[in-house]
Amino acid sequence: MSAPAAPPRTLLLGIGNLLWADEGFGVRVVEHIARHYRFGPEVRLLDGGTQGIYLVDQVRWAELLVIFDAVDYGLAPGTLKLVEGEAVPRFLGARKMSLHQTGFQEVLALAALLGDLPERMLLVGVQPAELEDFGGSLTPGVRAMIEPAVAAARDWLAPHGVEWTALAQPSEPGALADLPHGALALGRYEQERPSVEQACRSGDARVLERLRED
Amino acid sequence: MTVKTPNGYSLDDSGRRVVVDPVTRIEGHMRCEVNLDDDNVIRNAVSTGTMWRGLEVILRGRDPRDAWAFTERICGVCTGTHALTSVRAVEDALGIAIPENANSIRNIMQLTLQVHDHLVHFYHLHALDWVDVVSALDADPRETSRLAQSISAWPLSSPGYFRDVQNRVKRFVESGQLGPFMNGYWGNPAYKLPPEANLLALTHYLEALDFQKEIVKIHTVYGGKNPHPNWLVGGVPCAINVDGTGAVGAVNMERLNLISSIIDRTIEFIDQVYVPDLIAIAGFYKDWTYGGGLSSQAVLSYGDIPEHANDDSAENQLLPRGAIINGRFDEIHDVDLRDPDEIQEFVDHAWFSYPDESRGLHPWDGITEPNFTLGPNTKGTRTRIEQIDERAKYSWIKAPRWRGHAMEVGPLARWTIGYAKGIPEFKEPVDKLLTDLGLPFDALFSTLGRTAARGLEASWAAHKLRHFQDKLMAAIAAGDTTTANVERWEPSTWPKRAKGVGTSEAPRGALGHWVVIDSGKIENYQAVVPTTWNGSPRDPAGNIGAFEAALLNTPVARADEPLEILRTLHSFDPCLACSTHVMGPGGEELTRVKVR
Numbered sequence: 001m002s003a004p005a006a007p008p009r010t011l012l013l014g015i016g017n018l019l020w021a022d023e024g025f026g027v028r029v030v031e032h033i034a035r036h037y038r039f040g041p042e043v044r045l046l047d048g049g050t051q052g053i054y055l056v057d058q059v060r061w062a063e064l065l066v067i068f069d070a071v072d073y074g075l076a077p078g079t080l081k082l083v084e085g086e087a088v089p090r091f092l093g094a095r096k097m098s099l100h101q102t103g104f105q106e107v108l109a110l111a112a113l114l115g116d117l118p119e120r121m122l123l124v125g126v127q128p129a130e131l132e133d134f135g136g137s138l139t140p141g142v143r144a145m146i147e148p149a150v151a152a153a154r155d156w157l158a159p160h161g162v163e164w165t166a167l168a169q170p171s172e173p174g175a176l177a178d179l180p181h182g183a184l185a186l187g188r189y190e191q192e193r194p195s196v197e198q199a200c201r202s203g204d205a206r207v208l209e210r211l212r213e214d
Numbered sequence: 215m216t217v218k219t220p221n222g223y224s225l226d227d228s229g230r231r232v233v234v235d236p237v238t239r240i241e242g243h244m245r246c247e248v249n250l251d252d253d254n255v256i257r258n259a260v261s262t263g264t265m266w267r268g269l270e271v272i273l274r275g276r277d278p279r280d281a282w283a284f285t286e287r288i289c290g291v292c293t294g295t296h297a298l299t300s301v302r303a304v305e306d307a308l309g310i311a312i313p314e315n316a317n318s319i320r321n322i323m324q325l326t327l328q329v330h331d332h333l334v335h336f337y338h339l340h341a342l343d344w345v346d347v348v349s350a351l352d353a354d355p356r357e358t359s360r361l362a363q364s365i366s367a368w369p370l371s372s373p374g375y376f377r378d379v380q381n382r383v384k385r386f387v388e389s390g391q392l393g394p395f396m397n398g399y400w401g402n403p404a405y406k407l408p409p410e411a412n413l414l415a416l417t418h419y420l421e422a423l424d425f426q427k428e429i430v431k432i433h434t435v436y437g438g439k440n441p442h443p444n445w446l447v448g449g450v451p452c453a454i455n456v457d458g459t460g461a462v463g464a465v466n467m468e469r470l471n472l473i474s475s476i477i478d479r480t481i482e483f484i485d486q487v488y489v490p491d492l493i494a495i496a497g498f499y500k501d502w503t504y505g506g507g508l509s510s511q512a513v514l515s516y517g518d519i520p521e522h523a524n525d526d527s528a529e530n531q532l533l534p535r536g537a538i539i540n541g542r543f544d545e546i547h548d549v550d551l552r553d554p555d556e557i558q559e560f561v562d563h564a565w566f567s568y569p570d571e572s573r574g575l576h577p578w579d580g581i582t583e584p585n586f587t588l589g590p591n592t593k594g595t596r597t598r599i600e601q602i603d604e605r606a607k608y609s610w611i612k613a614p615r616w617r618g619h620a621m622e623v624g625p626l627a628r629w630t631i632g633y634a635k636g637i638p639e640f641k642e643p644v645d646k647l648l649t650d651l652g653l654p655f656d657a658l659f660s661t662l663g664r665t666a667a668r669g670l671e672a673s674w675a676a677h678k679l680r681h682f683q684d685k686l687m688a689a690i691a692a693g694d695t696t697t698a699n700v701e702r703w704e705p706s707t708w709p710k711r712a713k714g715v716g717t718s719e720a721p722r723g724a725l726g727h728w729v730v731i732d733s734g735k736i737e738n739y740q741a742v743v744p745t746t747w748n749g750s751p752r753d754p755a756g757n758i759g760a761f762e763a764a765l766l767n768t769p770v771a772r773a774d775e776p777l778e779i780l781r782t783l784h785s786f787d788p789c790l791a792c793s794t795h796v797m798g799p800g801g802e803e804l805t806r807v808k809v810r
Binding site: 018057194 | 271272273274275276277280283284286287288293334338382383386394420423424426427430440441442444
C-alpha cells in the first residue's frame, strides 16, 4: 500500500467589499470560518476584499479553490447557489456589481494565462438583497446563508481529505491575520455604525432611484 | 456653440456626440462624452463620475484610531495609501509624533505601493491602449529577440523564449478565453507598434504579472498581512526583534534580509524591463502628441516621502510639494492644506447641494448633501441618460480647486514640479528621456508624457526603497528598534476637540484626509482624492478639469472605437472608487459606445 497522497493545497477565498451591505458576504463567510475552525498548512483562508491582480498569485498556488461571493444570479435575494468548474468564471463576470478592480473573472483568466488555474473550483454565491447601503451590513436573509455556505464548502471538500477542526470557543475577532481589522469585525462594524441622524444616508435613496426604476 | 473657458480652452458642442459608458480598465465607475467635429477631432469633453461618495457616512461617530481600517477598504487599489493618509490626519489632530523608524517603514510601505501600482498600471491597465495583442501573435520571435537585446540587458530575450510565450498566448486565445484581452480594439489604425514590439510588450505583460507578487511581500512583512496590511496611529504595528527566530510577531533579521533582496530585484525589473519598454513603445508614438491638458498650465502636489519624521516642511519631502499655475514654471507656490482660501470644493456642476453654490468650501467645513438633478438639455430619462447636460449638474465628483484653479495631480504633476524646482533626481532622468527620444521639452506635456513620468517615478521609488531600507537597518544596528509612540494612545489624553489633516502622494496623485474629532469620536471626515482633482466637473467660473482638458483637440481614428479617449483617460490611472459612490448596477462587461 502506498502512502496517502499529501492533501491538496486549498484556498478558501472571500471576495467583495464589506462596506457595501451584502457585498460583504464573501468576506464575512471567511471571517466566520477563521473564528470557528483550524486547518493544516495545506489550507489557506483569505479575506480577498476587492483586490484584483493581487489575488492572482494566491489563486495560482491553489489546487482546490472555493470562492465565497455575492453574485447576481437573478434569483430571489438570499438564495445560495453553487457553481463548479468551468462555469465559475461566467457567473463572476456577468453583470458585475462589485468594485473589484479587476473583475474576479479576469483574475481567473490571468491565472489560466500563466498556466496555473486551480484543478477544481467551487463558487459559493449568494444572491444579494442590498448593495447600495454604504456603511451597512449584511441583510438578515443573506446573513442566514453564512453557515449553509460553510457547510456547502465542507461537503464539497470532504472527498479531498480537507480536515476542519472545530474550535471549542470561537476566537476573538481581529486576533488572526486573515481576518478584517477588529473595528471591521461583524459585531463592532454593526454596533458602531453612525445612525441615520448622525450621518445622512438619504443620498442612498436618491442614488437608488435609477436602480428602482430599472 | 463655442465657449471659451477661463482656463484657456475652447469648447464646441455642435458636432457628433460620442458616449463611452462605462470607461473600462479603471477602478470604479466613470462615463465620458465627447463632441467630434467633421474631422473626428474632439472639441468638447464631459467627464462624469457615476457614483456617489460619502466616507463621512461610515466614519462619523467611530473611533479615529480605527478610521484607517475603513478607508483601506474603500477600494481595491490604493488600500495602504488611504490608511497612511488617515493615520497622518489623526496624528496631526492629536499632536502625536512618530519614531524615526516608523517614518522609514511607512515610506517603504508607500514606495512599495508606488512601484507596484505603476508597474501594474503600465502593463495591465494601460499597455493595451498602445499594444495590439492580435498583432503580437503574428510577430517573428527572432525580430522580437533582436529588439529586446538592443534595448536592455534583461536575460530573458532569446527567440525561443518569445516563441514559447507567443504559442502560449495563441493557445489561450484559440481556446476562446479572451479574458483580459476581451475589450480591445485590435486592428485599429491608431496602433503603431510593429508586430515584434507588440510581442515584446505582451511577453513583459506576463512577466510583470508574475513579478508583482514579489513586490507586495514587502507589505506582508511590515504590514503583517496582505491584502489589507495593518497600520497604527503613533507609528507602525510591526515590532522589530533582530534576534527573533519564530515566524510569528516581530520582524527579524531573516525578514529584513528578504525585503532587501526583493528591493534589489525590484530595481532590476523596473530598470531593465519597465523603463526600456516604455522608451521603446514611446519611440513609435512620437507623433502622437495629444493629451497634455492642464499639465503644462496648472499642476499640484502635496509632497510625500518625508526624509525625517515629524517635519512637515516642503524641504523635508523627497517627492516635492508645490503648485504651478498659469504655466509659470519659474514660480512655485507652497501649498497650505489648512488655509481655508487654498483648497476648496465646488458643487454647482456636481450632484450635491451647498447653501451657496457660487462659493467653494474647505474640506474641514465640507458638506456632502446629495442632490441628483439633470439639466434641461439632458437626452433620455433620469434612469437611462443618453446624453448628459454639462451646463447643469453632471457628476458625482465635486470640483476641487486650488485658489480657484483647476489642477492636474499625479506623477506628471510631481515630476513637473520637481523639474521646475531644479532637483537633479527629477530633472536629469527627464532630460535624458527626452534626449534619447529626440523630443523637445514640451513633449512632456502629453498623454505619453504622463505615462513616461509614471515609469520614471517607478524607478525613482524603487531606488528610494533601497535608501529607506538601508536607513532602517543602520538605525537597528545602532540599537534603535522603536517603531511606535503610544503616549497619547488613550482618548483620555486627547483634547476634547481637535482637527487635523493628513496628506500623501498616492500613485495617481495628491490625496488629503481632513478629520474633526470631538470627545474622542470622529465628527466629520472628508477625503479629497486624486481623481476628484483630475476628474472634476466644471466650476462656477466655467473652468474645466484635467480629464476634460486632456481630451480636447485629439483626433479619433474611428468614432465607434474610443481607443484614443481611453488612452488619455487611462494615462491618469483613474480611480473612482473613493472619489464617488455607486449609482447604478453598471459594470456591464462591454463598454457601450454610442455615436450620435
